[in-house]
Amino acid sequence: MLSQTVIKRLKEIVGEKNFVTGKADLFPYTYGFCTLLSGDPLGVVSPQTTEQVVELVKYLNEHNIKVIPRGAGTNVIGGTIPAEESVVISFTRMNKILEIDTENFVTVVQPGVVNFDLQLELEKRGFYYPPDPSSAKVATLGGNLAESSGGARCFKYGVTRDYILGVEVVLPNGKVINTGGRNFKSEPGYDLTRILNGSEGTLGLVTKIILRVLPLPMARRMMLAVYDKVEDAAQTVDGIFAAGIAPATLEMLDNFFINTTEDFCPTGIPRDAGAALIIEIDGYPEDMNEQVRIIGEITRKAKARDFKIARSMGEVEQILTPRKVGFGSIASITPSYSINDIAVPRSNFSQAFAGIKKIAKDLNVKIGVLAHAGDGNFHPFILYDQRNKEEVERVHAAEQALCEMALSFSGTITGEQGVGIAKRKHLDKQFKPEAMEAFRKIKRSFDPQNRFNPGKIFDS
Amino acid sequence: MLSQTVIKRLKEIVGEKNFVTGKADLFPYTYGFCTLLSGDPLGVVSPQTTEQVVELVKYLNEHNIKVIPRGAGTNVIGGTIPAEESVVISFTRMNKILEIDTENFVTVVQPGVVNFDLQLELEKRGFYYPPDPSSAKVATLGGNLAESSGGARCFKYGVTRDYILGVEVVLPNGKVINTGGRNFKSEPGYDLTRILNGSEGTLGLVTKIILRVLPLPMARRMMLAVYDKVEDAAQTVDGIFAAGIAPATLEMLDNFFINTTEDFCPTGIPRDAGAALIIEIDGYPEDMNEQVRIIGEITRKAKARDFKIARSMGEVEQILTPRKVGFGSIASITPSYSINDIAVPRSNFSQAFAGIKKIAKDLNVKIGVLAHAGDGNFHPFILYDQRNKEEVERVHAAEQALCEMALSFSGTITGEQGVGIAKRKHLDKQFKPEAMEAFRKIKRSFDPQNRFNPGKIFDS
Numbered sequence: 001m002l003s004q005t006v007i008k009r010l011k012e013i014v015g016e017k018n019f020v021t022g023k024a025d026l027f028p029y030t031y032g033f034c035t036l037l038s039g040d041p042l043g044v045v046s047p048q049t050t051e052q053v054v055e056l057v058k059y060l061n062e063h064n065i066k067v068i069p070r071g072a073g074t075n076v077i078g079g080t081i082p083a084e085e086s087v088v089i090s091f092t093r094m095n096k097i098l099e100i101d102t103e104n105f106v107t108v109v110q111p112g113v114v115n116f117d118l119q120l121e122l123e124k125r126g127f128y129y130p131p132d133p134s135s136a137k138v139a140t141l142g143g144n145l146a147e148s149s150g151g152a153r154c155f156k157y158g159v160t161r162d163y164i165l166g167v168e169v170v171l172p173n174g175k176v177i178n179t180g181g182r183n184f185k186s187e188p189g190y191d192l193t194r195i196l197n198g199s200e201g202t203l204g205l206v207t208k209i210i211l212r213v214l215p216l217p218m219a220r221r222m223m224l225a226v227y228d229k230v231e232d233a234a235q236t237v238d239g240i241f242a243a244g245i246a247p248a249t250l251e252m253l254d255n256f257f258i259n260t261t262e263d264f265c266p267t268g269i270p271r272d273a274g275a276a277l278i279i280e281i282d283g284y285p286e287d288m289n290e291q292v293r294i295i296g297e298i299t300r301k302a303k304a305r306d307f308k309i310a311r312s313m314g315e316v317e318q319i320l321t322p323r324k325v326g327f328g329s330i331a332s333i334t335p336s337y338s339i340n341d342i343a344v345p346r347s348n349f350s351q352a353f354a355g356i357k358k359i360a361k362d363l364n365v366k367i368g369v370l371a372h373a374g375d376g377n378f379h380p381f382i383l384y385d386q387r388n389k390e391e392v393e394r395v396h397a398a399e400q401a402l403c404e405m406a407l408s409f410s411g412t413i414t415g416e417q418g419v420g421i422a423k424r425k426h427l428d429k430q431f432k433p434e435a436m437e438a439f440r441k442i443k444r445s446f447d448p449q450n451r452f453n454p455g456k457i458f459d460s
Numbered sequence: 461m462l463s464q465t466v467i468k469r470l471k472e473i474v475g476e477k478n479f480v481t482g483k484a485d486l487f488p489y490t491y492g493f494c495t496l497l498s499g500d501p502l503g504v505v506s507p508q509t510t511e512q513v514v515e516l517v518k519y520l521n522e523h524n525i526k527v528i529p530r531g532a533g534t535n536v537i538g539g540t541i542p543a544e545e546s547v548v549i550s551f552t553r554m555n556k557i558l559e560i561d562t563e564n565f566v567t568v569v570q571p572g573v574v575n576f577d578l579q580l581e582l583e584k585r586g587f588y589y590p591p592d593p594s595s596a597k598v599a600t601l602g603g604n605l606a607e608s609s610g611g612a613r614c615f616k617y618g619v620t621r622d623y624i625l626g627v628e629v630v631l632p633n634g635k636v637i638n639t640g641g642r643n644f645k646s647e648p649g650y651d652l653t654r655i656l657n658g659s660e661g662t663l664g665l666v667t668k669i670i671l672r673v674l675p676l677p678m679a680r681r682m683m684l685a686v687y688d689k690v691e692d693a694a695q696t697v698d699g700i701f702a703a704g705i706a707p708a709t710l711e712m713l714d715n716f717f718i719n720t721t722e723d724f725c726p727t728g729i730p731r732d733a734g735a736a737l738i739i740e741i742d743g744y745p746e747d748m749n750e751q752v753r754i755i756g757e758i759t760r761k762a763k764a765r766d767f768k769i770a771r772s773m774g775e776v777e778q779i780l781t782p783r784k785v786g787f788g789s790i791a792s793i794t795p796s797y798s799i800n801d802i803a804v805p806r807s808n809f810s811q812a813f814a815g816i817k818k819i820a821k822d823l824n825v826k827i828g829v830l831a832h833a834g835d836g837n838f839h840p841f842i843l844y845d846q847r848n849k850e851e852v853e854r855v856h857a858a859e860q861a862l863c864e865m866a867l868s869f870s871g872t873i874t875g876e877q878g879v880g881i882a883k884r885k886h887l888d889k890q891f892k893p894e895a896m897e898a899f900r901k902i903k904r905s906f907d908p909q910n911r912f913n914p915g916k917i918f919d920s
Contacts, residue, residue, distance in 0.1 A: 103698065104805040126704075148646035159646055161654075162622060175894040182805045184835055185875040186608035186619055186658050188887055189899045189917055194621075194654040198646050215704045238563065244586075244675045284747035291744065345642045347563040375644055415645040427648055434635040438906070439649045445901035457649055 032078035039082035069201040071140030077420025083455025111142025130157035148198035150416030155374035168208035172447040217282035233275040239298035249280035256368030261322035264329035334383040342406035343415030377415035492538035499542035529661040531600030537880025543915025571602025590617035608658035610876030615834035628668035632907040677742035682770040693735040699758035709740035716828030721782035724789035794843040802866035803875030837875035
């Protein structure tokens, strides 16, 4: 509980209505999306300027109160749920696009800008920002930075890490520093920008972000291939890369997702297909036809049942529909689901998919799979009913088994969603004790009192 | 001076002939290439395995002896020159390519592998490693990582940072950790891989590197444009980007380098030209002609005196010659030169070039400029005679003025060569004291005794 003195002061800093402690106001901040994690923050404070953030950090430090930075809260790892008693600092009011510099391919934003809102503004100027997590319509760029978010375009275009040029950040001691800048090349000294990227709000509160943006590609082509078996889809992916083509998108749906999305919003993919592959290429207009031809040949060689090329924007939308409604389609058939996020080197794709199926069978849980196939990044969705405690145990066992299986194939426990609370106990399976100690030392060097998002990533 | 006991033990660890202390043996390690920095290491030890590196670090720790890791020593910042009494650990014997995995676009190398040697092996398999510093034929990949080296292909393809997937590293406490892995997406926890990248050997000794590689482009086209003025070349660069074309190479020579390279190895560029631009595009065969046509139009609009498209491998070589012999061409006309490495956002290119010319005039020094024009990255070469003490003072003043000028245009004191000793005193012009303190805290968290490459980047 916060004292009346503290409440009064916090309201003074941000304005009466921008600090809330009431039960109803706090409700949205008490649960972790797609996890069963929950916790009650002491209050939620919404600053609008860097100066206010500094004042908040200094004042909360004096009272030894911990903080959780939060964007839209779309993370699926409990990253913005209190692991310890904390005040949430919400960045949703710091949502201004400060500058779009099309000459230098740079934009400067506040952390609360929604990814999609930036895309809209950029598009008007013929530009875009490549990282496009599935949550892009809601998620903030500050949150994207905290998790180094990816999306569908990663193989060709990279993740958030590759587009962050610099930040303004409030450190746990209340000092403000600027890292990086507007230059594409390296920054001198240690790479503070990329230490903060993916640090899940545990090292600093980012109050300004300098991003690299790109001109919109001049041409795109969307394709769909349907297969009897996931192995055939994987063979197609390998074939495309071997042909020297880097597609912008290579998204896979398994039989489960083909069926749930057909139920929800039918586009005509056969119900008995083992896998569907959504393939998009982009680039210069002149090379599109030849690449489409090569990809068509590769899919035929990989025994695709069907290969379709979109001939209109309507057909592009139709091909993309199953991927877009994937999340929504399962919400209507299960009370709860757990989203997982493992990645393996691409050559282990088929084996890892078989591993997922085996885990589902062994632990008697229902798992559907969406995958960024070009990155070897799987999102296994485990369906369950949270009221069934015994089932919940099996789901947690499956989550753990997925991480272990990924590691056994030289993979990682998270490709693009982060660690948070949900995967905290798995991190030391990926890293040796000496590396875990290096993480802790970095945390202590930034935040010796463990005040910023405590209990996330690892036990400090 | 090392005691006989220490010398004996070091020789036991690496073998008699792999530890040297004699004056003649140490000579190549006593000077900093293209700087006037010098210093005498206590000895040079050349391990061949990670285990030997661990043994060395532990033993030297016990005797409180500091170490300098070194690849080929081609850095131009005094990065491998002793700033304090130290033993040099040379990685040139750890020069094995351990694995080339063309399926996953990954290679695993020891740090002493020469960049160019890797390229040759990759090329046989249809692949390449994009970062290509000018020193690629000599420089090691470990050294490239220490400086996050760039080269001519950065705008389109990025720097070393963007290709390092993970490392094995011996920490100052003698522990070995593995960071990252073989996955393209982010690593969980803090991004240790990219903290080490560009850390100039001050945080750990990298003993293995996992790199991302790419398939060779299917087609390339080389062009040369010649201008009266640097501003016209800059307008061409802006025009190419505005047209949505991302060239692989955009190298600029100023009038000074046009003349020195014509003297050295004539290719027919007019002596009175203000700038020459070497432009290379790569990609799919089908889009080459159209891009060449667009670039030709842009150069004409920017008042190019001449625009040439290479029609044969011989003509490609001819166009590249001035860039390739740039360094060599000035060695024959000056006893000494200082290579600088500033970068600015591209829109400030012409102003920064004018700034360089003004510094040359104001301080009465001779400066020639090579530039990675697409990155806004200038290499001003200052020519001088090191026997003229008064001139040396003016050269140092010019080096400082170049850094300050770059910063005044939102630039950086180093684009791709690092800080080392040479730029150590300028770092706090780019970063606030609070950021400098963050650097120091990171250093202390890895290396509390300040034993790894002390005195580099900043004063610890």
